[in-house]
Amino acid sequence: MxxxxxxxxxxxxxxxxxxxxxxxxxxxxxxxxxxxxxxQVLDPxxxxxxxxxxxxMGMIVAAISNMVAGALSDRxxxxxxxxxxxxxxxxxxxxxxMVGALFLSQFRLGFIIFGVVAFIGTLIAVLIVRxxxxxxxxxxxxAAPKEKVSLSALRHVFPGWSVGRDYYLAFIGKxxxxxxNFAIMGYLLYIMTDFxxxxxxxxSSIQLINTIMLVFGILMGFFAGPFCDKFKVLKYPVAFxxxxxxxxxxxxxxxxxxxAAAVISLFGFSSIFLVSxxxxxxxxxxxxxxxxxxx
Numbered sequence: 001m002x003x004x005x006x007x008x009x010x011x012x013x014x015x016x017x018x019x020x021x022x023x024x025x026x027x028x029x030x031x032x033x034x035x036x037x038x039x040q041v042l043d044p045x046x047x048x049x050x051x052x053x054x055x056x057m058g059m060i061v062a063a064i065s066n067m068v069a070g071a072l073s074d075r076x077x078x079x080x081x082x083x084x085x086x087x088x089x090x091x092x093x094x095x096x097x098m099v100g101a102l103f104l105s106q107f108r109l110g111f112i113i114f115g116v117v118a119f120i121g122t123l124i125a126v127l128i129v130r131x132x133x134x135x136x137x138x139x140x141x142x143a144a145p146k147e148k149v150s151l152s153a154l155r156h157v158f159p160g161w162s163v164g165r166d167y168y169l170a171f172i173g174k175x176x177x178x179x180x181n182f183a184i185m186g187y188l189l190y191i192m193t194d195f196x197x198x199x200x201x202x203x204s205s206i207q208l209i210n211t212i213m214l215v216f217g218i219l220m221g222f223f224a225g226p227f228c229d230k231f232k233v234l235k236y237p238v239a240f241x242x243x244x245x246x247x248x249x250x251x252x253x254x255x256x257x258x259x260a261a262a263v264i265s266l267f268g269f270s271s272i273f274l275v276s277x278x279x280x281x282x283x284x285x286x287x288x289x290x291x292x293x294x295x
Contacts, residue, residue, distance in 0.1 A: 007129055015129035019087075022121020023094060026114030028185075031055065033206065034110055036189040047190070052261035055186055059254035065090075081131030091122035166290045173286030178252030180279035183260040183272055186253075195269035240284070 035054060039047045069086050076082045095115040161168065184191070188209065192202040227233075263271050 007131070011129050015125040018128065019122055019125030022125065023091070023118040026094075026118045028210075030111065030114060031058075032185050032188055034114075036187070040189070040193075048187070048261050048264055051186060051190075052257035055257040056254045059251070063251065063254070077134050077137055079133040079135060081134050084126050084129075084131045087122060087126060091119045094118045166292050169286045169290050173283040175252050175255070175283070176279045176286065177283030179256045179259060180276040180283065182253050182256035183263075183276050183279070186257045187260055187264065187269070187272065191269055191272070 036047065036051055039050045039054070043050060069090065073082045073086045076085060078085055095118070159167075188206060189202070192198045192205055196205075198205055259275065260272055263275050
């Protein structure tokens with residue numbers, strides 16, 4: 001018998017909004033603004049390559065830690081549920097930035113503020129959702145048959161092209177659209193200072209761009225679903241929406257800075273816009289090539 005307690009939507013929705021916003025916002029600011037600014041001061045000659053190196057290594061660590069945390073949370077049984085303890089551990093690790101910020105002189109305050117915001121926001125989200133205890137599931141987990149890892153089992157996860165064609169097209173499309181987004185966002189500060197030569201207007205310009213992206217992302221989040229349901233379409237909203245809304249794709253964020261750094265080094269900052277446009281078009285074409293979803 002399944003005795004799991006469901007979480008009311010009146011608690012779940014605010015938690016899902018406050019929680020991701022409290023860590024995703026500071027993360028984007030640190031990754032696209034603070035890190036490039038710090039590298040520009042520490043090593044201006046190699047800043048392009050260093051941004052790619054730091055971003056890629058960070059995303060590799062994030063991808064591995066996500067898988068490890070997911071596996072550990074599946075095996076966690078506590079009075080706070082399976083996910084809440086690991087969510088708070090992740091929030092505490094994100095405040096490691098506070099310790100490192102003590103050695104960053106003028107960048108110290110920014111890292112500390114956003115580290116505190118991430119932790120407090122995550123704590124508020126966890127308190128709102130209040131994941132129920134899953135201590136009673138220990139016996140069920142112990143009695144459940146253990147799945148064996150084999151090549152045949154992996155084929156169900158990663159089927160051949162003939163079976164998983166649409167899945168792979170969605171994955172490739174999502175990846176290319178993410179590259180189109182992050183290739184620019186990772187170097188936004190340098191585009192404003194080195195390419196557009198905005199000088200004192202750099203901060204206000206970045207603030208305007210981030211505000212537009214935030215507003216557009218929120219509006220699309222609210223209207224994309226009802227739009228798809230009303231007009232019975234799915235591929236069309238996905239082909240202009242995923243690249244903006246889904247900012248948490250770790251693989252994309254690991255690849256995009258490397259591609260951007262290579263292109264900028266060879267052809268200059270102006271070429272990165274062409275790469276971003278081409279990536280978005282390729283991603284959209286992959287979405288439209290999906291067969292099982294007709295519209």
